[in-house]
Each structure stands twice: as C-alpha cells, then as structure tokens.
Amino acid sequence: MRQLGELEAEIMHRLWAWGRPASARDVLTDINKQRPLAYSTVKTVADILHNKGMLKRHKEGRAWVYEPTCTRQQYTAALMRQALGGNPDPAGTLVSFLEQMTPEETDALRSALRVVKRRSEA
Amino acid sequence: MSTAAVLAGYAVVAGALVPSLLSRAKWAHRAPVLAVLAWQGLMVTFVVATVLAVYHLLLSEEHAHDGLVGLISACGLIVGAPGTGTASDTVLALTAPAAVAVLPLGWLVRCAWQARRARQRHLDLLVLVGEPAPEYDATVVDHTAPAVYCLPGRRCRVVITQGALDVLSEEQLRAVLEHERAHIDGRHHVLHLLAEAFSRAFPGLPLGRHAKEQTALLVEMIADDHALRSHRREVLASAMYEVAAGRVPPVALGAGGTGALIRLRRVLTPQPRPHRATRLGVVAATVAAPLLPLLVACGH
Numbered sequence: 001m002r003q004l005g006e007l008e009a010e011i012m013h014r015l016w017a018w019g020r021p022a023s024a025r026d027v028l029t030d031i032n033k034q035r036p037l038a039y040s041t042v043k044t045v046a047d048i049l050h051n052k053g054m055l056k057r058h059k060e061g062r063a064w065v066y067e068p069t070c071t072r073q074q075y076t077a078a079l080m081r082q083a084l085g086g087n088p089d090p091a092g093t094l095v096s097f098l099e100q101m102t103p104e105e106t107d108a109l110r111s112a113l114r115v116v117k118r119r120s121e122a
Numbered sequence: 123m124s125t126a127a128v129l130a131g132y133a134v135v136a137g138a139l140v141p142s143l144l145s146r147a148k149w150a151h152r153a154p155v156l157a158v159l160a161w162q163g164l165m166v167t168f169v170v171a172t173v174l175a176v177y178h179l180l181l182s183e184e185h186a187h188d189g190l191v192g193l194i195s196a197c198g199l200i201v202g203a204p205g206t207g208t209a210s211d212t213v214l215a216l217t218a219p220a221a222v223a224v225l226p227l228g229w230l231v232r233c234a235w236q237a238r239r240a241r242q243r244h245l246d247l248l249v250l251v252g253e254p255a256p257e258y259d260a261t262v263v264d265h266t267a268p269a270v271y272c273l274p275g276r277r278c279r280v281v282i283t284q285g286a287l288d289v290l291s292e293e294q295l296r297a298v299l300e301h302e303r304a305h306i307d308g309r310h311h312v313l314h315l316l317a318e319a320f321s322r323a324f325p326g327l328p329l330g331r332h333a334k335e336q337t338a339l340l341v342e343m344i345a346d347d348h349a350l351r352s353h354r355r356e357v358l359a360s361a362m363y364e365v366a367a368g369r370v371p372p373v374a375l376g377a378g379g380t381g382a383l384i385r386l387r388r389v390l391t392p393q394p395r396p397h398r399a400t401r402l403g404v405v406a407a408t409v410a411a412p413l414l415p416l417l418v419a420c421g422h
Binding site: 005006008009012072073075076077078079080082083084093094095096097098099100101105106108109110112113116117 | 237241243248250251252263264270272298302310311314341359360362365367381387
C-alpha cells in the first residue's frame, strides 16, 4: 500500500508538468498507463489536496477540474527556507552538512584551503 | 546544612566552572566522541548534584541524621521514613528535588515532540517536491543553493540540492553523503535534543549554553571523521568550501558560523588522538562525576 503522501505527490507532479487544469479522470488515465488505480482513489486524494489548499478547482461541464495553487518552485523555496532559513528549527529536526556562513567566513575557508593546496604542491 | 552547601558548591562547579574549561580543552577536538560523552556526563552531574542539594536543604540536618533510618531516607531509599519532621516537610523535601529532576525531562519530551512535528512537516514537503535518487540513497531537490542535510528519525532521509550536485564532484559528493550517513547512523539528533532540552530547562546556566554549542560542533567533527575513513582529507575539505561558497547568505544571519572554519582546519591538519592516559582520565571523570554527589549525600 502506497503512502497517501506519495499519491498526493504523483497527482501534484502531473498537474505541475501539464501546466493546465485537469480532471481527476485525466490524472487517472495517465497513472493507469503505469499501474491500475481506482477512479475513486484519485478523486478522493484530489479533494484532500483541495481541502489542504494545494489545489483549486472549478466545474467544467459536469466534472471538476483541478489546478495547483502554487508552483513547484514555490514549494521548493518553502522547503529550502525550512532547511537553510534564518529562523532555526527545533533542535534535532535536521542536521545540515554546513551551517550558513558570512562571506568573510567563506573567504577564510578558501584561504585555509589554498594554504594546504600550496603545501601539498610544494 | 553543610552537606547541602557542599552539594550546591559541586553543582556550581559542574554548571558554571567546568563548562568554560571543557569548551576550551585542547583534547576535545582531537577526541570528539569522548568530548560529547563528557558534556553529557556533566549535564547528568549537574542535575544529580542539584537534586540532592535541594533535598538536603529542605530536609533538616536532624532529620537526615536520625540514626540509620534517617541516613537511608537521606539517600532517598525510603520515602517518608519516620523522623522528627512533619509529614508536610517530608512531602516538600521530596517534591522539590523531584521537580528539579523532572524539569529537564519535561523539556526533553517537549523538544522531541516539536522536532518530530517539524520533521514531519518538512518530510511532507519533501515528498511533494523531491526526486528520489537511489544511486545516492538520497532525495534530490531542485534548488540552486548547494546544500546537503539529513532528516533523522525513523523515516530518515538524506537531502541534496541540485546546486550541490552541480558544484560537487562525484568524489566530493560521496564524502559529504558519508558525513550525513554518520549523523543518521550515530543518532546525532538525539544528542542535539538532549543538549537543547537541558539548556531550555536551565536557561542562563553556562553549562546549558556551552553544552549546546559544543555538542553541535562535536557531532559534526564525529561525522567528518567518519567520512575521512573512506575519503581523502582534501576531498572533504574542498567539498565544505564548495558548499559554503555557493550560498548567498540571507540578510539576517544567525551566529556561530565559525564552526565550519574550525572543522576545515581540523580536517586538513590531522591531529593525533589524545594520550591514552588523558582518554582514560576523561572517561573515569565522566563516570565518577555524577556518582560523587551521591557519596557525599549518603556519607554525611
């Protein structure tokens, strides 16, 4: 059984890639190219995404069509703000390879590295 | 009264005096695992000494010296032992020290819960925008700033940005991933949590501030050492520089960036491990320090 989050992501990815409003049927047709899935599942998850505010929808004929409220880049930016941003997360949330540094500190890193390179070349 | 004074003095030494010495200790960066252990031991020592000091302060000396029963009750072995004090004295003498012990535990639960929720939020977003990269056992995020980090916990993930993939060579990337794996395998987030909870429980205490800062730096060093087992020093060091240089700093910048420079110098110039005697001494002190207040409390 796939995680709900993954199915949500599958739907979002398709809508982002298409760049146009689409119905749950359109999404299902595309997913069914890879694996069988029930229409009701896609419709339910699309409505969950709508309730979360991630999709907006309007009626076209008799069917609802959905489109993302934010672009993928906006979500990525939000994710990166969490990971690298100024306001620190609670301790133990994530462990970064390198903390944010000032340009002066980066310069200091570079000169330290240069000294060693010169030494190893000598 | 004198026992309480001795214990309080001990707590002050552990909470205010030793931290500034330990954070400047030369051996710490050469044996980061040992140093992390020492910080954890120091935090336990402080709590034990404070709990016992409060207990002895509230429990009158006569009560504590009321023969064998008083002695045992002073050691906390018998709750509500018959003595000269009233029942309410005994209740107070037990609840106040218990509160001191429960305080950091409460903060630990709270911090762990907050971190878990924040991780969950982050993971939800990550599932949405990240692309799995099985060849690296990681998730790639399409973002220009180079960054590599790990989400610890049960559903742990290593995250790499496209920017990091662009600036790092394959070898550099492998070294950085090894570093992140060390964080996950070593459960370093738990060490972060313990230090954070302690510093929140005792705000303003030098031990809290130092333990938090030093633990953060030391676990990075442990992870660096882990990566260096299978990768060359220059590779890891240049990877650190590439990641740092590729980022545009935000307007409001948090403090504490110097850690990276200390790490880089440490990665580039290998230092021998401390002498065996030093290592044994640190372990012995770490084990003995929290036990000593118990001896003091029971010996009087």
